[in-house]
Amino acid sequence: MSEAVPPPIPRRRRWLLWAPLGVAAAGGVGFYAMLRGLSSGSYDPRGVPSALVGHQAPAFTLPPLEAAGLPGLAQADLIDMPRPVLVNFWASWCVPCVIEHPQLMRLSRDGVPVYGINYKDKPADAAGFLAQRGNPFARLGRDQPGRVAIDWGVYGVPETYFVDRGGIIRWRFPGAVTPELLRDDIQPLLRRYA
Amino acid sequence: MIAELGHYALALACILALAQAVVPIWGAQRQDAAAMAAGPALALGGLLAVGAAFAALIWCFVVNDTSVLAVVQNSHSQKPMLYKVAGAWGNHEGSMVLWVFILSLCGAAVAGFGTNLPSALQARVIGVLGLISLGFLAFILATSNPFGRIWPPPADGQGLNPLLQDPGLAFHPPLLYLGYVGTAVTFAFAIAALIEGRVDAAWGRWVRPWALASWGFLTLGIALGSWWAYYELGWGGYWFWDPVENASLLPWLAGAALLHSAIVVEKREALKLWSVLLALLAFAMSLLGTFMVRSGVLNSVHAFANDPERGVFILALLAFYVGGAFILFALRAPAMAPTGVFAPVSREGGLVLNNLLLCSILAVVFTGTLYPMFLDILTGEKISVGAPFFNAAVAPLAALLFAAMAAGPLLSWKRARPWPVVQRLWWVALAGLGAFLATLAVSGWNPLPALGFGAAAWLIGGALADVADRLALFRSGWRTAIARAGGLPRSAWGGAIAHAGMGITVLGMAGMGLATDRLAGMRVGDHVALAGYDWRLDAVEDATGPNWTSRRATLTVTRDGAPVTVLRPERRFFPVARQNTTEAAIHTTVFGDLYAVMGEETDGRAVIRLHNNPLAPWIWLGAAVMALGAGVSLSDRRVRVAAPARRRADGTQPA
Numbered sequence: 001m002s003e004a005v006p007p008p009i010p011r012r013r014r015w016l017l018w019a020p021l022g023v024a025a026a027g028g029v030g031f032y033a034m035l036r037g038l039s040s041g042s043y044d045p046r047g048v049p050s051a052l053v054g055h056q057a058p059a060f061t062l063p064p065l066e067a068a069g070l071p072g073l074a075q076a077d078l079i080d081m082p083r084p085v086l087v088n089f090w091a092s093w094c095v096p097c098v099i100e101h102p103q104l105m106r107l108s109r110d111g112v113p114v115y116g117i118n119y120k121d122k123p124a125d126a127a128g129f130l131a132q133r134g135n136p137f138a139r140l141g142r143d144q145p146g147r148v149a150i151d152w153g154v155y156g157v158p159e160t161y162f163v164d165r166g167g168i169i170r171w172r173f174p175g176a177v178t179p180e181l182l183r184d185d186i187q188p189l190l191r192r193y194a
Numbered sequence: 195m196i197a198e199l200g201h202y203a204l205a206l207a208c209i210l211a212l213a214q215a216v217v218p219i220w221g222a223q224r225q226d227a228a229a230m231a232a233g234p235a236l237a238l239g240g241l242l243a244v245g246a247a248f249a250a251l252i253w254c255f256v257v258n259d260t261s262v263l264a265v266v267q268n269s270h271s272q273k274p275m276l277y278k279v280a281g282a283w284g285n286h287e288g289s290m291v292l293w294v295f296i297l298s299l300c301g302a303a304v305a306g307f308g309t310n311l312p313s314a315l316q317a318r319v320i321g322v323l324g325l326i327s328l329g330f331l332a333f334i335l336a337t338s339n340p341f342g343r344i345w346p347p348p349a350d351g352q353g354l355n356p357l358l359q360d361p362g363l364a365f366h367p368p369l370l371y372l373g374y375v376g377t378a379v380t381f382a383f384a385i386a387a388l389i390e391g392r393v394d395a396a397w398g399r400w401v402r403p404w405a406l407a408s409w410g411f412l413t414l415g416i417a418l419g420s421w422w423a424y425y426e427l428g429w430g431g432y433w434f435w436d437p438v439e440n441a442s443l444l445p446w447l448a449g450a451a452l453l454h455s456a457i458v459v460e461k462r463e464a465l466k467l468w469s470v471l472l473a474l475l476a477f478a479m480s481l482l483g484t485f486m487v488r489s490g491v492l493n494s495v496h497a498f499a500n501d502p503e504r505g506v507f508i509l510a511l512l513a514f515y516v517g518g519a520f521i522l523f524a525l526r527a528p529a530m531a532p533t534g535v536f537a538p539v540s541r542e543g544g545l546v547l548n549n550l551l552l553c554s555i556l557a558v559v560f561t562g563t564l565y566p567m568f569l570d571i572l573t574g575e576k577i578s579v580g581a582p583f584f585n586a587a588v589a590p591l592a593a594l595l596f597a598a599m600a601a602g603p604l605l606s607w608k609r610a611r612p613w614p615v616v617q618r619l620w621w622v623a624l625a626g627l628g629a630f631l632a633t634l635a636v637s638g639w640n641p642l643p644a645l646g647f648g649a650a651a652w653l654i655g656g657a658l659a660d661v662a663d664r665l666a667l668f669r670s671g672w673r674t675a676i677a678r679a680g681g682l683p684r685s686a687w688g689g690a691i692a693h694a695g696m697g698i699t700v701l702g703m704a705g706m707g708l709a710t711d712r713l714a715g716m717r718v719g720d721h722v723a724l725a726g727y728d729w730r731l732d733a734v735e736d737a738t739g740p741n742w743t744s745r746r747a748t749l750t751v752t753r754d755g756a757p758v759t760v761l762r763p764e765r766r767f768f769p770v771a772r773q774n775t776t777e778a779a780i781h782t783t784v785f786g787d788l789y790a791v792m793g794e795e796t797d798g799r800a801v802i803r804l805h806n807n808p809l810a811p812w813i814w815l816g817a818a819v820m821a822l823g824a825g826v827s828l829s830d831r832r833v834r835v836a837a838p839a840r841r842r843a844d845g846t847q848p849a
Contacts, residue, residue, distance in 0.1 A: 021520035034491045
């Protein structure tokens with residue numbers, strides 16, 4: 001840099017001084033669109049839609065967990081069923097899975113078929129989890145590589161899907177099934193699609 | 195009755211703010227001394243009115259007046275007194291009143307302490323602050339009346355969110371707001387400078403204390419929030435890159451850049467336009483945070499009830515203040531040519547590097563926070579940008595910043611030679627390298643924490659080297675050094691303390707990089723080994739508090755048979771709010787935290803999560819040291835005695 005006093009900002013670079021306003025204006029327009037979307041329902045920061053809602057489950061066949069003595073799970077099991085079912089992705093290493101476990105047990109006691117997909121877990125750990133806490137599952141597929149979870153678009157375990165009698169996925173919830181969720185979401189769905 | 199008086203005081207404050215926005219600025223443009231002198235009086239009047247409204251609101255909470263809607267929704271007669279008071283600002287309406295109250299405190303401070311400012315500058319600053327008050331008071335009165343009544347009054351309130359019933363969180367919002375609102379004062383100074391069309395050394399000197407104070411409070415507020423998340427949420431982490439945490443980090447980064455660039459304005463009359471832009475940016479960022487939290491456009495644990503109508507109002511205010519400021523900037527900036535020149539390697543050069551890096555981090559955090567929202571509105575695609583992105587993008591920039599941070603203060607102004615700096619810092623560099631290698635030797639291949647320990651040693655050592663150099667400790671012995679210590683300007687001490695504080699925080703973060711944890715389903719009598727300690731579950735029992743019941747576990751921690759501590763983590767249940775909270779049990783020593791969280795119980799087993807968090811407390815201690823540095827710098831004599839004021843004794847001269 002020279003020692004001379006620098007000249008004032010040249011005219012051709014003055015447009016740069018408008019750049020902050022440009023960025024702010026673009027941001028403002030975006031925020032306004034979000035607020036409009038919030039009131040019309042087209043923008044919902046809390047919603048986590050699944051591409052699968054309204055569609056059949058993707059094709060898959062999973063081996064059973066031998067130690068649990070339950071049949072495995074495949075796409076064929078999710079077509080033309082007598083009652084709607086819940087498909088629950090879980091793992092023995094996941095803390096919220098422990099939290100939601102009593103709710104799954106309750107559903108199972110009430111006669112709702114809960115199908116489990118054991119995600120990235122060691123068979124011995126999974127069997128130990130079920131032996132220790134009880135088994136809510138009517139069928140249990142073992143997805144050790146986690147490929148089926150990718151096809152379903154699972155965010156993380158636990159994640160629960162509601163599949164109607166025709167095999168169409170109607171609802172999905174990422175996170176632990178709490179007593180409130182059971183009461184406010186799952187039981188109304190069971191009544192609606194019974 | 196008290197509630198109506200409070201509402202009336204708010205309306206009165208709104209009218210006073212309107213007068214405060216119009217009269218002093220008009221007076222400054224017309225060189226009308228009487229109109230300008232009305233500014234400080236109006237600012238004090240505004241403070242009285244808003245203060246009365248705020249006191250009325252707290253009164254309603256203290257006596258648990260259940261005919262006031264905000265009390266019903268956020269309080270309960272069984273709540274401890276501290277949380278009844280804190281409940282006044284633990285909700286959207288009340289927190290807006292606190293926001294405006296702090297803003298009028300700042301306005302009154304400019305009126306009271308700003309007597310050495312040229313009267314036109316002071317009038318304009320007070321006028322701009324009045325304009326900001328006006329907007330937010332109108333917002334409160336139009337959309338968020340805290341004194342709304344409910345009839346018939348219910349028997350009792352619905353309680354405050356139990357997560358918020360915590361001493362740390364009671365003081366988190368006021369501190370954070372002091373920081374946020376402090377950026378409004380630097381903003382007002384920047385607008386006044388743009389109206390006058392000139393920025394000089396004196397402007398830098400007047401702005402710096404406000405930038406320092408606001409940055410110091412922001413530091414404390416953010417640290418308190420992070421500490422609260424650490425011990426109350428029970429996840430064992432201290433920073434989650436949640437959008438609202440990021441929203442508080444953005445003005446902190448802009449403020450840090452501003453208080454450094456203001457030094458260059460003051461000493462060298464360079465970086466003037468840039469400093470003005472930073473002052474505008476810092477306030478824009480703190481308004482952006484307000485908007486994001488209160489409009490419902492983002493999904494966060496911190497977000498208030500979502501209400502698009504309020505969002506539109508705040509967005510309009512944002513458009514007016516930020517848009518108006520940037521238009522004024524674009525129109526006025528070409529006239530304000532830089533005068534100071536300097537070589538790339540110089541103190542100014544170092545401060546420019548600091549600004550570039552801080553603003554790069556700001557840009558990364560800003561983009562990462564807003565990108566998912568804008569992608570959603572543009573394409574409908576939902577993505578989440580989380581910790582991996584922020585850590586990967588911020589870490590290299592922070593590493594460069596830390597590298598420069600120790601060397602910068604040792605560079606001389608205008609043009610510096612690198613060799614003397616190397617002479618003063620070689621032992622610091624060795625200490626950093628030593629810390630890096632020692633960590634690798636002790637903990638195995640853990641490059642990031644090792645780099646963190648290296649950076650911490652470098653920063654703390656750099657601060658020591660800076661002080662030692664200024665005291666001429668190695669050149670003339672410790673007697674002379676002690677004699678010189680008294681004469682060293684407090685701002686130099688403050689800078690060194692704040693830099694060392696950053697080093698301490700980095701030390702804590704590096705320690706947390708080596709944290710270990712373990713999840714176990716334990717029966718009473720079970721043992722678990724973690725980090726060389728033996729953790730035994732002795733009991734799980736019921737306990738009760740003033741407005742909660744809990745299940746409490748008792749864990750005895752021993753090391754090689756010797757007792758270390760007894761931890762009692764709890765799961766509390768708040769019947770009024772029907773909500774559970776986890777109370778982590780933490781044993782703190784200088785070496786770190788032993789941390790236990792209790793989870794659900796099933797079949798006689800309790801899920802217990804155990805953490806060993808080495809050096810964790812230093813993260814927040816470092817933040818406190820940074821704020822202390824800001825405080826020491828604020829107490830500098832030169833901040834109070836505004837010597838350059840004489841250079842513009844003709845203060846009433848218009849632009």
